[in-house]
Amino acid sequence: MFALLHRIFILCRKELLAILKDPSSRIVLIMPVFIQSFLFGYAATYDLTNAPYAVLDQSRSAVSTELISKLESSGVFHRVANLTSEHEIAEAIDSGEALLVLQFGPSFAEDLYAGKEVDLQVILDARNSNSAGSAAAYINAIVASFNQQWRQSHGGGAPALSIEARSWYNPNLETRWYFMPSMIASLAFLQTLMLTALSVAREREQGTFDQLLVTPMSPAEIMIGKAVPPIMIGLVQSTIVMMVTLHWFHVPMAGSFISLYLGLIFFMISCVGVGLAISALSANMQQAMFYAFMLSMPLMLLSGLATPVRNMPMPIQILTYANPLRFAIDLIQRVYLEGVSLMTVWHDLVPLFVIAALTLPWAAWLFRHRLV
Amino acid sequence: MPEASVAAPQLDPHRHSVRAFARRLFALTRKEVRQLLRDKSNLSIGLLLPVILMLIFGYGLSLDVKNAPIAVVMDDSSPTAMEAVVGLQLSPFLSPIMLTSMREAEAKMLAREVDGIVRVPSNYSSELAAGHGSIQVIVHGAEASRASIILNYVTATLAQQGVRSLDRVGGIGKGGLGYIDVESRLWFNESNTSTWYLVPGLIVLIITLVGAFLTALVMAREWERGTFEALFVSPVKPVEILLAKIIPYFCVGIIGLAMCLVTARFLFGVPIMGSLLILLFASVLYLLVALGIGLLISSVTKNQFMASQVSLLVSLLPVLMLSGFMFDLRNVPLPISIIGHLFPATHFMSLIKTLMLAGNVWPQIIVQCSILIAYAVFFISAARFVTRKRLD
C-alpha cells in the first residue's frame, strides 16, 4: 500500500515539475486566470448602466420635461441629442449615437390633461437585443411610477399602491454577482481540460510514455498520477478567481468553503476524466489540443454561463446532462450565493460522479490498448 | 544514371521569375491544403465547430425574457386584489402561475421553476382603501439581468393596472387627467430575439477561430516538428511560405462565413439589410486581420501550446468579452471600453451588426473598413517581418 502511494506520489511530483518548471507555462497557467477574472468582472455585464438617448419633443410641455427629468435622475439614461424632426431619428439610431429615442407627440400634454391615454413613442436600437430589452423594461417602470406621482401631484386620482420589490441573493441585481461565481468553475475548466488532454499526448509524441509503461506502474496508477496534478492546478486557479470575486469585487459568499471546494473537486475529477480520455484517443498534441478545444466551446456555451439552461429547447437541455460544467456552475452558484449545503445540491454531484466513473477507467484502459 | 543525362548543375535559371514564384507558391499551397484535408482535428475545428456553434447559438442560447414564469400568491382573494394582478396575464413577457401559499411559491423559486413571486397580502383591499395598499414583488437575483427585466415589467404592469382600475372605477377623466402608455418600437429587430444579435456576432467569432486560432498553430507546428530547416534551404521566400499558409485558411474562413450567412438568413431568418457585397468585403478584410494575428502569434511563439494559449487570450477572448458580442460595451467602465476598442474584432462586430440588421450606414462603413484595412496591413506585414529564414 505504501509502495503504491509512493509511486503515485512520485508520478504526481514529476507531472507538476514538468508543467511548472517552464516559466512560460507558469505564466500561461496563472496570468490568463487573473486577466480573465478582472475582464469578466468588469466587462461581462448585462446590466444597463449607460443608455444614451435622444428626445424628439414635439409637445414642448411641462409634462414632457418632467418625465425627461425623471428619466435623467435614474442615472442610467443620458441625453445625447435633442431632435427637431422625425427624420433625424433614423440618423441618431443608425449611427449608434443613441440607444433609444423618446418621441412626445404634438398633442402629448393636451391629451393627457384631457384625460386620454397617451402614447409615449420609444424607438429602440435592437441590434443589441439585450440592451434594448432592458431599456424598454426600465422605461416602462419609470413611466408607470411617473403616472402615479404626476397624477397625485396634479390632484388627479392615483391608486394608493406601493410596490415593495425585493431581490433574493443579489439585492442590487448585478450581473457580476451571477457571473463571477460561475467563473470559479469555468475559468479553470478550459485549462484543466487542455492540460490533461496534452499530458498523455505529449508523452506519446515524445516517446516517454513507452518508458513509463515498461516500469512497474499499473495503468490505474498512471491514471491517478496524471489526474491529480491538473486537479491541483485547477483548484489553484479556482482559488484565484474566488479571491478576486470575494476581495476585489466584494461579492459576498453565503455558503461554506468546504462545500464549495468539495463540489469543485468533484467537478475537476470529471473534467480530468474527459481530458484524459481525449488524450488517450489523440495521436499527437495538436489533435489533443484541438479536440479539447472543440469540446470545451460548446460545453462552455451550454453550461448556463452565458444564458440560462432553462431557456434552451428540450433536446439541448437533455444534452447538457453530459456537461460537467453545467452542474458545476449550478452547484457553485447555489453554494456561493444561496448558501445551501452540499446536501441540497447532491443531485448536481451525481452526473459529475457518473462522468468521472465512465471516463477515467476508459482512459486508463486506453493507455495500454491504444496502438499508435 | 546515364552519363549524358545531366551535365551541368540543375540550377533553376528562372528562379527569380514570376513563373517560378507561382510554381513554388502552388507547390507550397498544395502541401498546406493536403495537410489541412488529412488532419481531421484541423478540419473539424475549421468546419464542424462553426456548424455546432451556429446551431447552439441559433437554437440553444436565448437571452430573451418571454413568458417568464411568475408565481402569484393571493393571500387576499377579494375582487380588488384579483384586479390588481390581472395585468400580469396580459403581458407578453410574463406568464403568471396562481398559487395559494407563499411556502409553495418559495419552494418553486428555490427550485428555479419560477423567476419571481408577486404576493398580494391578505389585508390588501382594506389597506388600499385606507390609502396605503402594497404588493410584494420578489425576484430571484442570481441571473441578474433577467431578474432586473422581469422586475421592471412586473412593477410597470402592476402600476399601470392600478391607474387603469382607478380610472375604470371612477370613470375616465374624473380627475381630468389621462395617463402615459409606453409604446416601444424596436428597430432592426422587431421581435427583439437575441438570435438576431447573437448570430452576426457569431460570424465574427468563427472568422476569428479559423483565422487566428487555427493559423496560430500552423507556423508553430512547423517550427516544433523541425520541418522548416530543410524547407528554408531552397529558393523559397518567406513571403511564399506565408502566402501558402494564408490561402487555404482563407478559403476555410470563406466557407465558414458562407455557411454562417446561409444559416443565418435561411434557418434563423436573420435579415441582411445592407449590401451583401459590402458585408463580404468587410468580412474578407477581417479574415485577413485574423490571419495576420494568427501568423504573427505563430511566428513569435514557435510553440503550439503557447501559440494556442496566446491566441485564445488575444483573439478569441476579446471577441467573446470585449467586442460587444454578448455584452454591450456601453455598459462597461471607460478603461475597459477603451481596451475593447483596441481590438479589431470590436470594429468588425459593430459593422457586421449594422450591415445585417440596420443597412448601409456609410459613415460607419467607411470608418470601420479603413480601421480594418489598417489592422490587416499592420498584422500581415508584422508577420512577414518576424518570419525569417533563420534558426536563431
Place this chain on the structure above:
Amino acid sequence: MNAAGSAVQVQGLHKQFLDKESGRTIVALRDINLAIPAGTISAFVGPDGAGKTTLLRLLAGLLRVETGSIEVLGVDAKRDPQQIQDRISYMPQRFGLYEDLSVQENLDLYADLHGVGAQARVERYARLMEMTGLAKFTERPAGKLSGGMKQKLGLACTLVRSPELLLLDEPTVGVDPLSRVELWEIVEQLRHDEHLTVIISTAYLDEAERCAQVYVMHEGEVLAHGTPQALSDHARGRCFMARSPSKQPSRLLQSRLLDADDMVIDAVPQGGDVRFILNEQTQSDALCLRKILDGARVEEVSPRLEDGFMVLMRAKLHHDKGETDASLAAVSLSKSVTGADACGGAARDEVMIEVRDLVRKFGDFIAVNSTSFAVRRGEIFGLLGPNGAGKTTTFRMLCGLLPATSGFLQVAGVNLRTARANARRRIGYVSQKFSLYGNLSVKENLEFFGGAYGLRGQRLRQRIATVTEQFELHGLERTPSGHLPGGFKQRLAMAVGLLHEPDILFLDEPTSGTDPLARREFWRRITALANAGVTVIITTHFLDEAEYCDRIVIQDAGELKALGTPREVWVQAGHSATSPLNMEKAFIDIVNQARQSAQRNDKEVASA
C-alpha cells in the same frame, strides 16, 4: 566560384549562443578557417557537441554570421543567404518530413520548390527509389514509415536535384549498411558527373575515409584536417592486430588491452581478432604488453582513419588535463566488474528470454513473421537487420508494449504484456530515440524513474550516486536533460535503464549517431554488465558492433534469416569458417541471398 577554386571559404569564424535558462553564453565555434575545394567530398567528424551541425547551418545561411566571414560559392553568407539557399541543397540532421503527406508528395514538394523539370524528375525519382527502396511505399504517409525509412526519404528529398553544393548533416544515422552503400554511390556519382561539391558531417569514420578532405572537430575547434591518409598517419607504426589463440570471445582480450591504458590508446574487436593502437612511448614487444597478450600473435597493420582519429582525440583529452577523461572512468568500471564475475556456470544456462513462432501483423502487413530464439543469462544478444526489418516491433513485443498477433513469448518467465506490473521490475529499457523528460533535470529524471521502480530513501540515493558515478554525470545533475549533448543523453538513458539493477536490459539502437569515442565507452559498459550476469538485448546498425555480441540474429522483411554466434553467421553467409570475419559482408550477403530467393519464389508463384 573564385580563383582559388574553393566552393566554401570560412575565415576567423566564431559563433556563440545565449543559453536562455542560465543566461550564459555558450561558445559553439571558435576561430574556424576552412577552404573547401570545389568538386570534392569533404567530411566533418568529431564527437557530440563539436559544432559540426552549427557549422553546416551557418554555411546554409540558417544562422547569423556575427564574427568572421563565410563565402559559399563566391557569395557572402552574411549579405545574401537567399542566393546561397537558391544554389545549394541541405539535409538537416533531423529532416522534417511532412508526416501526413505521402512519400511521393514529399518528394514532389521539394522537386517543385527546386524547380526540377518533369523530364529530369522521371530519371531522378527512379534512381532515388532504387537507392532508398521506397518504391513500394510511395503512397504511404511519411509518418507511417520506420525511423530508418524516414531518414532515407529525407535524403531522397534532398537529392531531388543536383545543386552546386550539397550539405549533409549525418545523413546515414539509423540507415542500414545496404542503403549506406547505395547512398555513397549516388553521392560519388554526382560528384563525378556534375562536379558537385559535397560536405558531409558523420559519425562513421569508414564513410569519412571515402572523402577527399576530413576535418576533425572537437568542442568548436578544428583539431586537424587533411586527407584521410594524412590523418591516418598519426597512428602509423602503432597499429597492431592480435589474434587470440583460444576460443574465447575477442572482447575479453580487448578489455585486457584497454585496461592497460598507460600503453594502449585503443582496442576494438575486428574480424574475430583485436585491433589495438599503442601510445608513442610503448614498443610492441614491451614486456608488460606481452603479458597482457598472453601468447596472442601480433602483427603490425596499416592504420585506418579511425585509428588516426582515436590518436588525435586521446591526445586532445590528455592535453586538457583538467577535464574528466571519460574513457578512464569506463576503464576503472570494467576493471571492478570483470574481477567480480560472480555468475556461476549453472546460472548462465538459465533461459531468460524465449520466443517461439512470434508473429505480428499490422492489417495485411506482416511486420514480424514466425520468429523463434532464446537468450540465456549474461548473453549479449544482437538483433540486426535493414530498416523496416521488424527489429523494433520485436523489441516492443518483448517489452510488453505491443501485443503479439500469435506465438509464444516469455521474458524472465512471464509475458510482460499480461504479467503483473511487478514483473517489469526485472527489465530495463532504453528506447531508440531519447525518451526521458527533457525539461526535468538529470537528477529529477533519475529520482522519478527510481521511484517508479520502487526505490526510495537511502537505497534510491545510493543507486543514484552509483549510476551518476558510473555514467559520468557529475556536475550535470541540475541540467535539464533535454539540453544535454547527445552522448550524455544516451548515458543518462542508460543510467535510468540500469538504476534498478535489472536482470535484462533492452537497448534499441543505442549507438546510432554516436561518435567512435562514445561507442567505445558504451561497449565497455555493456560487456562489463554482461560479465556481471545481466542479459543484454541490443539492436544496432553498426555491423562491427555485432562482434561484441555473443550471438546475433539477422532479420529481413520480418523474417529471421540467420541466428548464431558471429562466426556461425559468417559461415551461414557462405564463407569459410577460418577466413577473417567481416560482419558487414556477412550481413549484406545474407540479406541479398534472402531477397533473391524471395524474388525467385515470387516469379515461380507468378509463372505457376
